[in-house]
Amino acid sequence: MRKNLAKYTRYKGTFTAFVEQYSHYKKEKEKIGTVLLKDVRTDKGKTVCNHIWVPVKEFSVAPRCGDRICFQAKATSYVKGYWGSKTLRSAPKIALDYRFDSFEVLT
Numbered sequence: 537m538r539k540n541l542a543k544y545t546r547y548k549g550t551f552t553a554f555v556e557q558y559s560h561y562k563k564e565k566e567k568i569g570t571v572l573l574k575d576v577r578t579d580k581g582k583t584v585c586n587h588i589w590v591p592v593k594e595f596s597v598a599p600r601c602g603d604r605i606c607f608q609a610k611a612t613s614y615v616k617g618y619w620g621s622k623t624l625r626s627a628p629k630i631a632l633d634y635r636f637d638s639f640e641v642l643t
Contacts, residue, residue, distance in 0.1 A: 538585040541611040541634035548610045548638060550579040555599045558592070571595070573605075594639040606643045609636035 553573035560567045569592030576584045592598065599605055617630030 538588065538611075538634040540584045541636075542613070544584070544609075544611040545613065545634070548608050550606065550608050550642070551584060552577050552579065552604060552606050553588075555601050555603045555605060556587070557601060558598075559589075569593070571599070579606075588636065590636060590639060595641055599641075605641060608638075608640045608642060610638045611635070612637040 553576040556572040556574040558569065558571055560569045562568070570589045571592055571594075572587060572589055574587050576586070576588055578584060611634045613632055613634050615630060616633040
């Protein structure tokens with residue numbers, strides 16, 4: 537969980553992070569590209585979360601793995617977990633988590 541992100545839900549903050557890797561997931565037969573950001577910190581150096589996935593579409597120019605980026609974003613909450621069939625008992629529990637919204641890359 538990203539409980540430290542909860543503190544940034546009321547305003548848009550400036551953050552830095554390292555680009556770790558690229559991946560994708562399928563949503564209704566469409567591939568959606570994602571970027572894994574590691575060591576996410578505020579502009580003052582305080583650790584916000586150790587990792588977070590962000591859609592590739594948020595980047596006008598795709599950064600390379602290992603690049604340190606600076607961005608502005610607002611944290612929002614969402615309900616995380618599996619909502620499907622009751623037969624999948626090994627699915628993770630449903631919980632509140634946080635993600636970045638209104639994402640804008642600065643460098």
